[in-house]
Amino acid sequence: MNALASGGFWAFVGVVAGIYTIFSLGLQLQFGFAGLLNFGQVAFMAIGAYAMAILVVKEGWSTWIAAPLAVVAAAVAGVLLGLPSLRLRADYFAIVTIAFSEIVRYVATNENALTGGSQGTIALGKVGEAAQYNAQWTRFQSWVQGRLHLTSKDAAMLAIVWTVALVLLTLVWLAVRTPWGRVLRAIREDEDAAASLGKNVLSYKLQALALGAALAGVAGLFYAWQFFFFSPDDFQPLLTFFAWMIVILGGLGRIWAVPVGAAIFGFLFAGTRFLDFRPLSSLDSADRAYVRLIVIGLVIIGLVVLRPQGILGKRDEMVLE
Amino acid sequence: MFWQLLVNGLVTGSVIAIAAVGVSLVYGILHLVNFAYGDVIAFGALVAYGCNGPLGLGMVLSALIAMAATAALSVGLDLVLWRPLRARRAGFMSLFLASIGLALVLRQSLLLAAGPQPRSYRVDPYRVYVLGSVRLSQAQLITIATAAVAIMVIGVFLARTTLGQVMRALADDRALAAIAGVDVGRVITYTWILSGLLAGVAGVLAGLVESSFDPNFGFHLLLPIFAAVVLGGIGSAYGALAGGLVLGIAMELSTWTSLFGGVDPVYKPVVAFVVLAAALMVRPQGLFGRARVV
Numbered sequence: 352m353n354a355l356a357s358g359g360f361w362a363f364v365g366v367v368a369g370i371y372t373i374f375s376l377g378l379q380l381q382f383g384f385a386g387l388l389n390f391g392q393v394a395f396m397a398i399g400a401y402a403m404a405i406l407v408v409k410e411g412w413s414t415w416i417a418a419p420l421a422v423v424a425a426a427v428a429g430v431l432l433g434l435p436s437l438r439l440r441a442d443y444f445a446i447v448t449i450a451f452s453e454i455v456r457y458v459a460t461n462e463n464a465l466t467g468g469s470q471g472t473i474a475l476g477k478v479g480e481a482a483q484y485n486a487q488w489t490r491f492q493s494w495v496q497g498r499l500h501l502t503s504k505d506a507a508m509l510a511i512v513w514t515v516a517l518v519l520l521t522l523v524w525l526a527v528r529t530p531w532g533r534v535l536r537a538i539r540e541d542e543d544a545a546a547s548l549g550k551n552v553l554s555y556k557l558q559a560l561a562l563g564a565a566l567a568g569v570a571g572l573f574y575a576w577q578f579f580f581f582s583p584d585d586f587q588p589l590l591t592f593f594a595w596m597i598v599i600l601g602g603l604g605r606i607w608a609v610p611v612g613a614a615i616f617g618f619l620f621a622g623t624r625f626l627d628f629r630p631l632s633s634l635d636s637a638d639r640a641y642v643r644l645i646v647i648g649l650v651i652i653g654l655v656v657l658r659p660q661g662i663l664g665k666r667d668e669m670v671l672e
Numbered sequence: 673m674f675w676q677l678l679v680n681g682l683v684t685g686s687v688i689a690i691a692a693v694g695v696s697l698v699y700g701i702l703h704l705v706n707f708a709y710g711d712v713i714a715f716g717a718l719v720a721y722g723c724n725g726p727l728g729l730g731m732v733l734s735a736l737i738a739m740a741a742t743a744a745l746s747v748g749l750d751l752v753l754w755r756p757l758r759a760r761r762a763g764f765m766s767l768f769l770a771s772i773g774l775a776l777v778l779r780q781s782l783l784l785a786a787g788p789q790p791r792s793y794r795v796d797p798y799r800v801y802v803l804g805s806v807r808l809s810q811a812q813l814i815t816i817a818t819a820a821v822a823i824m825v826i827g828v829f830l831a832r833t834t835l836g837q838v839m840r841a842l843a844d845d846r847a848l849a850a851i852a853g854v855d856v857g858r859v860i861t862y863t864w865i866l867s868g869l870l871a872g873v874a875g876v877l878a879g880l881v882e883s884s885f886d887p888n889f890g891f892h893l894l895l896p897i898f899a900a901v902v903l904g905g906i907g908s909a910y911g912a913l914a915g916g917l918v919l920g921i922a923m924e925l926s927t928w929t930s931l932f933g934g935v936d937p938v939y940k941p942v943v944a945f946v947v948l949a950a951a952l953m954v955r956p957q958g959l960f961g962r963a964r965v966v
Binding site (some may be wrong): 407458642649 | 764766768776780785852902941942953
């Protein structure tokens with residue numbers, strides 16, 4: 352069966368690309384505009400997803416109240432991380448952020464009473480009860496499917512994710528064209544110069560970090576809704592590296608480069624699952640997952656070596672240093 | 673209880689310390705935060721397993737072969753990846769990202785070649801040595817002895833030998849060292865060899881202490897190693913040694929029940945970062961780093 356010809360496959364690639372667009376947009380704002388080396392972006396995605404699921408299952412709140420609160424929780428986590436660590440030198444900051452993301456994952460794995468532990472969200476409810484956090488969401492998804500006369504739920508998800516992604520891309524695109532965005536870029540280029548003009552560098556960096564974290568929180572919500580179930584293992588540091596790859600692949604400091612990078616990544620990531628020719632056909636599915644990540648690793652290295660400004664990036668504005 | 677935890681901490685800490693020196697030397701001389709180091713460690717541990725398990729060689733011989741293999745891998749990677757990047761004058765971010773890509777390639781290649789199943793070395797897990805109130809397994813004793821020798825050798829090497837002094841000079845000020853007649857290219861190769869040897873030692877010791885390991889275990893070691901490097905002050909080899917020992921001991925002692933009830937052992941890696949965060953609040957440049965580089 353030719354997977355590339357099936358609509359379901361393309362819808363899946365599209366949803367993955369949409370979620371990663373929102374996720375990486377946060378990193379683009381943080382690194383591409385404010386120059387922050389955030390290597391813990393996945394933590395904010397985890398916080399968004401977990402906060403929503405916990406509020407819905409444990410507190411019985413409506414999804415439509417829990418979801419915005421979860422995004423706020425991710426932003427607050429960004430502020431709490433940034434307050435002590437943004438004073439550090441860039442390379443120290445990078446290591447502290449990746450450590451933060453691992454700490455969040457450790458806590459999610461071990462605080463069974465709060466998160467369901469390593470079993471994931473299925474253990475969020477009472478003992479012997481499989482917890483579900485997406486009943487309201489599924490109803491909304493069906494409603495969208497009915498209104499748009501779509502043939503599958505995947506197509507409805509695709510429409511919702513990309514609508515949200517386009518709105519967020521537009522908002523961030525407008526935001527970075529304001530004086531606020533210019534200050535962020537000034538900080539990226541020369542922190543001391545920005546400070547000497549009376550700009551509160553720490554405050555601007557905190558805002559960029561928190562906004563990027565909120566975007567990762569939104570991505571976490573969609574991640575949770577798309578896969579019905581998640582566990583701490585879904586939030587490995589690997590996801591942060593995927594976002595880095597997307598941002599660099601697309602082009603640094605370019606908002607509309609993010610969906611381009613994400614689409615290529617989505618195809619690379621989901622598409623290689625279906626590669627079914629020799630010699631790959633002799634490998635089992637676990638081995639193919641390894642090959643897929645080897646390919647992604649090689650793409651990262653290749654980009655750094657061959658095209659450090661990305662596909663749509665401008666060499667004069669920003670190149671990896 | 674206290675002494676047992678202290679000794680456990682020394683065991684954990686010395687493994688971290690050895691690896692942290694390997695990371696720190698490369699950072700100091702090449703300005704590369706080597707994210708792939710954990711996977712080089714895992715490679716060493718697996719090579720030693722291959723010699724020790726299927727081939728039936730002795731543990732010492734297996735460890736030496738593993739060290740040779742990690743050193744060769746490090747030098748090989750310098751030739752095909754890091755040297756071309758240096759020629760293009762790649763900066764900190766490019767190098768860091770390339771090392772992340774390399775880490776993915778290395779780890780997944782190990783998983784592809786060796787499989788994800790856990791492995792253990794052929795050592796007797798039930799032989800225990802008792803020293804007063806402290807009980808040490810054979811693996812722990814080997815680790816402490818090896819680590820003590822390795823740390824002394826590193827210390828003497830850096831302080832007393834010409835090559836060690838040249839390495840520190842290069843880390844301190846590359847341009848000045850080059851002007852003083854240091855052959856930078858050669859020292860870089862020696863740095864990779866040394867860093868690879870240390871990865872081999874750390875891999876075998878970590879594999880011994882953890883009793884079983886899989887190709888992913890290097891990555892889990894990497895974060896405490898980075899914490900030790902940062903705690904000691906990035907680029908300072910002595911700092912990395914001290915940072916590793918401090919973190920190892922802090923991680924183990926945090927579980928001491930007489931100390932405010934102790935921390936759940938699953939949070940030991942978190943303790944490493946809490947210690948690091950607290951230390952950085954006081955000294956943002958790390959224990960042995962100098963204020964001017966901040």
